[in-house]
Structure formats: structure tokens, C-alpha cells
Amino acid sequence: MPERKASDRIRNLSLCVLALLAFALLMFPLYWMVVTSLKTEIEIFKVPPTLVPQVLNTDSYFAQLKHGDFNMFQSFKNSFAISSCVMLICLVLAIPASYGIARFRFKGKRLFILSFLVTQMLPVSVLLTPMFIIFKNARLLNTQLSAILADATIGIPFSVLILIGYFASIPKELEDASRIDGCNRFSAFLLIFLPIASPGVIVCTVFSFLYGWGDLAYGMTFLQDQAMRPITAGIFNFMGQYGTKWSYLTAFAVVTIIPVIAIFVFMQKYIISGLTSGAVKG
Amino acid sequence: MKKWLAIAIVTLAACAVFTGGAFAQSKKTVTIWNYWETPKHQETLARICKDFNASQGKVEVVTKYIPFADFKKQLSIGAAASELPDIVIIDNPDHASYAGMGIFADITDKLASWPDLKQYFAGPLNSCKLDGRLYGIPFGSNCLSLYYNEDMLKAAGVKPPKTWDELKSVALKTTKGNVHGFGISAVQNEEGTFGFLCWLWGSGNTSFQINNPNGIRALALMRDLVKSGAMPKEVINWTQGDTMNQFISGNLAMMVNGPWQVPTMRAQAPNLKWNVVTLPVGAKAASDLGGENFGVVKGDKVDEAVAFLKFAASPAEMKTYINDFGYIASRKDVADGQFANDAVMKVFSAQMASAQPRGPHPRWPEISDALSLAMNESLTGIATPEAAAAKAQKTIDAIVK
Amino acid sequence: MNRIKRFFGQGNIGYLFVLPAAIYMLLLVGYPIISNFILSFQDVTVMTLNKPHKPFIGIRNYRTLLGDGVLLPSLVNTFVFTVCCIALQFIIGFALALFLGRDFSIARPIRGLLMIPWMIPMTVTALMFKFMFSSNVGILNQFLQACGLIGQPIEWLLQPRLAMLSLIVANTWIGIPFNMILISTGLTTIPPELLEAASIDGANRRQSFFHITLPMLKSVIESVLILGFIYTFKVFDLVFVMTNGGPVNSTHLLSTYSYKLSFTLFKYSQGAATANILFLILFVVSIAYLKFVYDDKETD
Numbered sequence: 001m002p003e004r005k006a007s008d009r010i011r012n013l014s015l016c017v018l019a020l021l022a023f024a025l026l027m028f029p030l031y032w033m034v035v036t037s038l039k040t041e042i043e044i045f046k047v048p049p050t051l052v053p054q055v056l057n058t059d060s061y062f063a064q065l066k067h068g069d070f071n072m073f074q075s076f077k078n079s080f081a082i083s084s085c086v087m088l089i090c091l092v093l094a095i096p097a098s099y100g101i102a103r104f105r106f107k108g109k110r111l112f113i114l115s116f117l118v119t120q121m122l123p124v125s126v127l128l129t130p131m132f133i134i135f136k137n138a139r140l141l142n143t144q145l146s147a148i149l150a151d152a153t154i155g156i157p158f159s160v161l162i163l164i165g166y167f168a169s170i171p172k173e174l175e176d177a178s179r180i181d182g183c184n185r186f187s188a189f190l191l192i193f194l195p196i197a198s199p200g201v202i203v204c205t206v207f208s209f210l211y212g213w214g215d216l217a218y219g220m221t222f223l224q225d226q227a228m229r230p231i232t233a234g235i236f237n238f239m240g241q242y243g244t245k246w247s248y249l250t251a252f253a254v255v256t257i258i259p260v261i262a263i264f265v266f267m268q269k270y271i272i273s274g275l276t277s278g279a280v281k282g
Numbered sequence: 283m284k285k286w287l288a289i290a291i292v293t294l295a296a297c298a299v300f301t302g303g304a305f306a307q308s309k310k311t312v313t314i315w316n317y318w319e320t321p322k323h324q325e326t327l328a329r330i331c332k333d334f335n336a337s338q339g340k341v342e343v344v345t346k347y348i349p350f351a352d353f354k355k356q357l358s359i360g361a362a363a364s365e366l367p368d369i370v371i372i373d374n375p376d377h378a379s380y381a382g383m384g385i386f387a388d389i390t391d392k393l394a395s396w397p398d399l400k401q402y403f404a405g406p407l408n409s410c411k412l413d414g415r416l417y418g419i420p421f422g423s424n425c426l427s428l429y430y431n432e433d434m435l436k437a438a439g440v441k442p443p444k445t446w447d448e449l450k451s452v453a454l455k456t457t458k459g460n461v462h463g464f465g466i467s468a469v470q471n472e473e474g475t476f477g478f479l480c481w482l483w484g485s486g487n488t489s490f491q492i493n494n495p496n497g498i499r500a501l502a503l504m505r506d507l508v509k510s511g512a513m514p515k516e517v518i519n520w521t522q523g524d525t526m527n528q529f530i531s532g533n534l535a536m537m538v539n540g541p542w543q544v545p546t547m548r549a550q551a552p553n554l555k556w557n558v559v560t561l562p563v564g565a566k567a568a569s570d571l572g573g574e575n576f577g578v579v580k581g582d583k584v585d586e587a588v589a590f591l592k593f594a595a596s597p598a599e600m601k602t603y604i605n606d607f608g609y610i611a612s613r614k615d616v617a618d619g620q621f622a623n624d625a626v627m628k629v630f631s632a633q634m635a636s637a638q639p640r641g642p643h644p645r646w647p648e649i650s651d652a653l654s655l656a657m658n659e660s661l662t663g664i665a666t667p668e669a670a671a672a673k674a675q676k677t678i679d680a681i682v683k
Numbered sequence: 684m685n686r687i688k689r690f691f692g693q694g695n696i697g698y699l700f701v702l703p704a705a706i707y708m709l710l711l712v713g714y715p716i717i718s719n720f721i722l723s724f725q726d727v728t729v730m731t732l733n734k735p736h737k738p739f740i741g742i743r744n745y746r747t748l749l750g751d752g753v754l755l756p757s758l759v760n761t762f763v764f765t766v767c768c769i770a771l772q773f774i775i776g777f778a779l780a781l782f783l784g785r786d787f788s789i790a791r792p793i794r795g796l797l798m799i800p801w802m803i804p805m806t807v808t809a810l811m812f813k814f815m816f817s818s819n820v821g822i823l824n825q826f827l828q829a830c831g832l833i834g835q836p837i838e839w840l841l842q843p844r845l846a847m848l849s850l851i852v853a854n855t856w857i858g859i860p861f862n863m864i865l866i867s868t869g870l871t872t873i874p875p876e877l878l879e880a881a882s883i884d885g886a887n888r889r890q891s892f893f894h895i896t897l898p899m900l901k902s903v904i905e906s907v908l909i910l911g912f913i914y915t916f917k918v919f920d921l922v923f924v925m926t927n928g929g930p931v932n933s934t935h936l937l938s939t940y941s942y943k944l945s946f947t948l949f950k951y952s953q954g955a956a957t958a959n960i961l962f963l964i965l966f967v968v969s970i971a972y973l974k975f976v977y978d979d980k981e982t983d
Contacts, residue, residue, distance in 0.1 A: 355946045470929050470932075515838060516819065516841065518929065519840070647948050647949060648948050651948060655931055658929070658931045659931045664843065664930070664931050
């Protein structure tokens with residue numbers, strides 16, 4: 001490796017410092033949340049504020065376990081169950097749909113794409129009341145299935161649109177070759193297309209999970225039992241109950257973002273490709 | 283034909299199995315919705331139900347907690363979807379709204395021969411009525427009074443205020459550094475309306491009048507307290523619980539709050555020296571009647587629900603729980619001598635004499651919204667009391683007239 | 684049965700793949716849109732909710748809303764919020780993309796980590812910013828006071844304009860990564876030779892940015908701005924949790940106002956009408972987006 005010139009090193013170093021400064025500024029809110037959750041209530045109100053907790057206080061995390069008036073770990077499990085199911089439904093429905101749109105010619109194709117696009121952009125308030133009545137008639141109200149079915153309506157159009165790109169980019173020659181090898185369309189789909197599109201499938205998995213995890217409106221409206229509600233609804237309710245008890249509130253928030261951070265750590269490249277392939281053409 | 287009959291029977295049997303043998307069970311289940319979040323309230327309510335379930339063999343009463351922020355929403359969507367419980371423990375001003383919506387059963391005739399009805403105070407009982415018909419009975423009542431920090435008032439050399447003018451001056455004199463003299467809950471929702479109405483009524487108005495010199499005086503009182511610095515503007519974000527927390531943390535010298543805070547305050551701040559007096563008087567003494575009612579929901583379990591109500595409302599049973607709730611009994615025979623040994627609760631008891639129910643009006647949520655908006659507008663200085671009052675009156679008139 | 688077989692056999696087999704998802708969306712999204720549309724022309728409030736006959740009142744709900752003094756400000760708020768957020772997100776995101784697109788050792792990991800704000804549930808973001816912007820305990824005021832920039836605490840969430848500003852800041856924080864990543868990706872598609880050639884021809888940085896980078900990114904920028912508009916215009920959770928439209932209705936967006944009408948005031952029809960206005964605006968923009976992005980893809 002050729003030795004770098006000194007001026008290059010200085011340039012590199014100064015850019016790094018600058019980048020770290022920007023990074024610190026943008027990430028400060030998250031840092032502040034974590035730190036606050038580890039402070040005592042008295043220290044939170046201290047002037048001037050302390051940047052690092054002087055006394056480490058993990059009480060905010062365990063108080064809820066002890067008192068049991070509201071258990072954030074239960075709602076964590078609920079969110080996990082709901083988001084996982086949302087993910088499954090999205091995949092099962094979106095993979096075939098996008099394959100169909102990308103690889104077949106049929107009437108009304110544009111209309112399908114248009115409808116998926118429009119539904120992705122719908123505000124929740126349009127859907128809340130009518131959905132509630134549907135779920136009531138289906139006897140699904142106050143079961144987690146209602147939140148799951150509703151949340152999946154965000155993930156499906158997103159996944160379809162992402163996967164169309166992946167399926168469409170597979171060259172036709174490959175498909176023809178598989179035909180010659182005696183595959184029918186279904187086995188071609190399973191053996192050739194799905195493996196090639198697997199990065200796209202992972203993107204959809206991650207995003208539909210995140211959509212389920214982030215939802216507040218549906219979980220809060222369709223589920224009445226506190227014991228069944230997702231963690232976002234739990235936080236919201238907690239804010240009403242504990243008002244300005246910031247140590248508790250921030251602890252709750254930290255627990256909520258743990259899976260998000262985990263997903264980020266392991267799935268970073270898929271998230272970025274999901275974002276870009278969803279929006280950038282060509 | 284025989285074959286079809288057999289299939290039908292098998293199907294029915296299967297259904298019976300899948301519905302958990304509901305056909306075989308003779309006990310009827312009665313569900314109660316409530317929004318009490320503190321464990322103490324939950325335990326006590328569960329105990330009342332247990333007492334009732336043990337007292338007879340036909341009805342099983344179960345409770346279900348729904349957070350307050352969601353309660354009305356669940357109730358009204360539930361009504362749209364006919365997904366309702368059998369009994370609702372409801373905030374008293376909402377009782378008429380939901381009766382108007384048609385979700386509550388008219389139980390006037392079922393209670394006509396019930397002798398205990400005469401024992402109820404008129405205010406709470408009226409909140410269960412719409413057009414003279416009865417849709418439930420009161421559970422228990424509370425009201426707002428003035429809490430004050432004894433040390434802070436002593437240090438400032440003042441006594442608890444008795445009039446609005448005294449309130450302004452005492453609040454100002456006790457404001458020092460981080461300590462504000464006075465605080466209320468003024469959030470822009472039903473809770474804030476609750477905190478404001480005692481001043482509106484104290485000025486001599488009803489719930490439906492605000493655009494007159496009285497109403498403007500009440501709004502101006504809120505504005506003046508904030509303007510002088512005696513009340514923090516943040517009260518527009520404070521719930522009653524927040525206000526209580528500020529008070530026991532020593533950030534407030536006085537606050538308006540209800541008796542349900544007393545058990546918590548005694549537990550959390552045993553060393554704080556505080557006391558309660560009746561609210562400062564404007565044109566007349568006034569306070570908010572708070573508290574809940576039992577509403578009986580229309581359906582096939584009205585009789586069972588009424589049986590439970592009669593049980594829970596009986597003097598013997600009521601005496602076992604009403605103090606634990608920090609509530610004042612809505613019936614005279616229980617309320618008399620309820621707080622013989624509790625000076626603080628006695629003040630609330632005395633305040634009850636001037637406590638009025640909100641509304642009642644079938645469209646109370648909209649009226650309430652207009653009132654709390656007007657209070658917020660003049661409190662934050664976004665509008666003058668005059669402008670805020672005029673706007674609110676326009677909204678209210680459109681609803682009431 | 685045979686007819687069905689023939690239908691799917693003749694190149695219509697694509698339907699088989701698409702229909703499950705399409706039916707699902709039709710039931711859970713298509714039907715609600717229509718039922719919401721009908722609701723907005725009826726008079727459904729607490730009083731009429733349970734009556735079998737729902738009176739049809741034409742466009743009266745829309746008329747009432749236009750005169751209620753909150754809808755129009757909410758509409759204006761929604762546009763102000765959206766435009767400010769997009770402008771800030773775009774400029775900061777673009778700057779970061781350019782900066783982190785340069786070649787230095789920690790550029791890539793930092794760019795990755797900056798994605799996190801975009802992934803966090805909005806409920807949490809709202810809580811976090813509510814805490815930081817609170818007048819008495821908020822770190823922002825404490826910081827400004829410590830620096831001697833302000834004497835009295837600023838009432839961020841207690842004054843209409845400032846509350847709106849706080850919401851914009853919070854939402855911009857969420858949107859920066861989105862803009863940054865899309866533009867970063869766009870930047871990598873510009874052949875480096877092009878920029879090199881320009882610099883050999885004597886173009887300075889500014890010139891090559893305006894004459895090469897920007898034009899090359901045209902389609903990416905279109906996508907980013909339109910998608911940003913759509914995502915921002917319908918934001919609900921953030922405002923609902925952070926200010927819930929307050930103080931005094933000054934920060935309501937169409938989404939939160941519609942929710943308030945339906946679920947706090949129980950004027951279902953007016954809530955539906957407000958949601959429809961929001962939907963119509965989004966619909967028009969979505970079509971525009973579709974034209975931009977999918978038009979030329981379809982031609983092949």
C-alpha cells in the first residue's frame with residue numbers, strides 16, 4: 001500500500017472530525033433519551049443539566065415490573081407478535097402479486113400498480129372508522145388479528161412496488177432458458193425468480209416489520225385490552241398516566257427502539273436498498 | 283331431509299362446543315367498563331363484584347379496564363359496532379350524551395319502587411337523567427377545592443384566599459423563584475373544562491353562557507394569573523395528576539384539585555404540610571361536581587345489571603368502598619358522617635353543597651371543547667377574554683339553540 | 684369451470700398472482716375509502732350514529748367545516764408544515780449526501796448510522812422532542828440559557844408559531860436520512876469521468892454542481908420531493924403525540940383535526956369530510972408521482 005501524503009491524512013482527519021460533529025448533533029436526541037432514562041427524577045430537573053448520569057438509576061426500567069400497574073414488557077411482546085404476523089401476511093400476498101405484475105401481460109396492469117401506489121399514500125384517518133366496523137362484523141375486534149390485518153395494508157403496497165422492480169429486472173432469457181429446461185411457470189417462479197429476488201424479499205420483510213412496529217393509530221383503536229395493545233399505544237397511554245415523569249417515559253421509549261436498533265445493526269444494507277429502490281427509478 | 287337435519291344438528295352441536303358451551307351455562311355474564319387506572323381503585327371495584335357474585339348464583343359480574351383517554355372513543359365506536367358492555371362507569375357529564383345517543387336503557391320504571399332513590403343528592407342524580415328519564419345511578423361524587431402549602435403561605439404572611447381578588451394577591455405573594463403561587467389543570471379537553479367551570483359558574487353564569495361580563499371576568503381571572511406570573515403558562519399541558527405532582531414537589535403554593543388525590547398525596551409526601559379550603563368565591567360559591575355514574579346499557583341483561591346496581595348502591599356495601607376511592611357518597615345516609623375523623627375530606631364534603639354537574643347536554647363534548655378552547659385562548663394571550671368569549675358563545679349557541 | 688380455466692390459460696394467468704393481494708386491499712382499503720366518502724355526505728354524529736336511517740345532507744359538512752375556523756387554518760398548517768419540512772430535509776439531506784459522498788474513512792458507517800432516526804416509531808420521536816422542547820426542563824432551553832443566548836425560557840410548545848416550529852424540527856429530524864440516502868444513491872450514478880472532464884475544462888466546484896450534478900439528479904430529486912410531500916402531508920402520530928393540535932388548535936393538521944372531529948367530538952361525518960379533503964390532495968399528488976416515475980417504465 002502506497003504511503004499517503006501528509007496533506008491527504010490531514011484532509012481525511014478534518015473531514016472525519018466534521019462528520020463526527022454532524023453525527024453527534026443529529027444523534028443527540030437519542031443520546032439524551034437514553035441518558036435521561038438512567039437518571040433519577042431529581043437529577044433530570046437539575047440546572048445545569050448533567051450530560052452523564054451522576055447516579056446510575058435503572059429503577060425506571062424495573063419499577064413497572066415491580067408495581068405491575070403497567071407492564072411494558074408485555075406490550076413489547078404484543079408488538080413483536082403483531083409485527084411478525086404483519087410481516088408474514090405482507091410476504092405471502094406481495095410476492096406473488098409483484099411477480100404477476102412484473103412478468104405477465106394482462107389488462108388493467110396499470111390500474112393495479114396505480115391502486116397499490118395510492119393505497120400506500122393513504123392517511124390513516126380515512127380508514128379508521130370503516131375498518132372498525134369491518135372488524136366488528138368479522139368478530140375480530142379486540143383481537144390482535146385486527147391490528148395485524150390493518151397494519152398489513154401499509155406493508156403490502158410497499159412490498160409489491162419494491163418487488164416489481166426486482167422481478168422486472170430479471171432478464172427474459174433466463175426465464176426462457178428455464179422453460180427449455182422443462183420448468184413450468186410456477187416452478188420457474190419458485191426455483192429461479194424467488195432466489196434472485198431474495199434481497200428484495202428481505203427488504204420487504206424488514207419494512208413490513210417496521211411498519212407494524214411503528215403503528216399507533218390502529219393498535220390504539222382496534223384493541224381495547226391494555227394487555228393486548230402494542231408498545232406504541234402503551235407509551236401513549238403511559239404519557240397520559242405519568243404526565244411529566246420523564247425517567248419512566250424515556251425508559252419506555254428506549255425499550256421500544258431496541259428492536260429497531262437490532263434490525264438496523266443486522267439489516268442496514270437492506271434498509272438502504274429498500275429506501276432507494278422504492279423511490280429512485282432506473 | 284333426514285340427512286340435512288342430521289348435518290344441522292351436528293353443526294349446531296359443534297357451534298355450541300366452539301362457543302365455549304355458552305348454551306349449557308346458566309349464569310349470565312355482566313361486563314362493566316371502567317377507566318380507573320390506579321391499582322387501589324381496580325382492586326376495590328373487583329372486590330365489589332366479588333361480593334355481588336358471592337351473594338347470588340345467577341349472574342357473574344366481570345370488570346374491564348379501558349384507559350380514560352380512549353374511553354369515550356371506545357364507547358362511541360362500540361356503539362356504532364354494537365360492541366358494548368352491560369354496565370358502563372361513566373364520567374357524569376357524558377351520561378346524557380350517551381343516553382341521547384341511545385346506548386343506555388331507560389330504567390326509570392325499574393327503579394320506581396326502589397326506596398333508596400330518595401336518598402340521592404339531586405346534583406349527582408340529575409346527571410343520570412335525560413328529559414326527566416333515568417338512565418343509571420350515581421356511583422360516587424367528588425368536587426374541586428383549593429389545596430395550599432401551609433409553610434409557603436405562612437412564609438409569605440398570608441392566609442388562604444377567600445375571594446378572587448385575594449386569590450390573585452396571595453398567588454402573587456407566594457410566587458418566588460421556581461415556585462409559582464397557583465396552578466390548575468388547564469389542558470384543552472374535558473379535564474381542562476372541568477378545571478375552568480368552577481370559575482365560570484362562580485362568576486354567576488351557567489355552563490352555556492360565557493359571552494357576558496361574568497364570563498369575561500372568569501376568563502380574565504385566568505389571564506391575569508398567568509400575566510402576573512403567579513400561574514405558569516404550562517398549566518395548559520398539565521393534567522390533574524401533573525398539577526398534584528408539581529404541588530407535592532414544592533413547585534406550587536396553591537392548586538385546585540379533587541379529593542381523589544388525597545390518598546396519593548398522603549402516601550407520597552408524608553412530610554409536606556398542606557391543607558384544603560373551599561374555593562375562593564367570585565359572585566357566588568361554586569365548584570365542579572365530578573365523579574362517575576353507573577350507566578346501564580340497552581340489551582338483554584338490563585335486569586341483571588339493575589340487580590347489581592342495587593347491590594353496589596346499598597348503604598352496607600357502599601360503606602365498604604367509598605372511602606377507598608377518595609369519593610364522597612352520592613346518597614345522604616352514607617355521606618352523613620362519612621368523614622367524621624378526616625378534616626381534609628370534611629372540606630370537600632362541605633364544598634359539595636356548591637358543586638354543580640357539567641352540562642348536562644347530549645352534545646356536551648362539543649360545548650366542553652368550546653369552553654376549554656376559550657380558556658386556553660385567553661390564558662395564553664392568543665385572544666382577549668372578550669374575543670374568546672364571543673367565539674365560544676357562537677359555537678355553544680349553535681349547539682344549544 | 685372450463686371457462687375459468689380458459690380465461691387464466693390465455694395469458695391472463697397474471698391475475699391469479701395479483702388477485703389475493705388485490706382482494707385483500709380492496710376489502711380493507713377500497714371499501715373504507717368508499718364508505719368514508721359516503722359518510723362525508725351524511726349527517727352522522729353522536730345523535731344519529733345508531734339510527735338506521737342516516738340523513739343525506741349533500742355538501743353541508745364541507746360547508747360547515749369551511750366556516751368553522753379550524754379547518755382552513757389546519758389546511759394552511761398542513762401545507763406550511765409540509766413545505767417547511769421538505770425544504771429543510773432536502774437541503775440538509777443534500778448537504779449531508781454531498782459531504783458524506785466524499786472519500787474519507789468514516790463516511791460510510793456514519794451515513795449508515797444516520798438512518799436510525801428514520802426507522803424509529805414516530806410515537807417515540809414525538810415523546811423525545813416533547814421532552815427536549817419543554818419550557819422548564821427541556822434541554823434546549825437549558826442550553827440556550829447556559830450560552831446566555833436567552834434570558835427567559837422560550838415557550839416552545841406553548842405558543843402557536845413556536846409549537847409549529849418545534850413540530851417541523853422534529854419531523855425534519857425524521858426526514859433527513861430519507862433525503863440523504865436517496866440523494867447519495869443518485870450521486871453514485873453520476874459517472875465520475877463527467878465531473879473530472881468538467882474540472883479539466885476549468886469548471887469550478889460550484890459550476891460543476893449546478894451544471895452537472897443537479898441536472899443529472901433531476902429524476903431523483905423529483906422522486907424525493909414528491910415522496911417527501913406524500914409522507915409529510917399525512918403525518919399523524921407525531922403531531923397527535925407531541926401537541927395534539929394545541930395550543931388552542933394552532934398546530935392541527937388535516938390528519939389530526941379529522942381524528943379530533945371523529946373521535947373526540949364524535950362528528951363522524953365532518954371527520955370523514957376532513958379526511959377526504961386530505962385524501963383528495965394526496966391522490967392528485969400520487970398521480971403526479973406515478974406519471975414521473977412509472978410512465979417511461981411502462982413504455983417498454
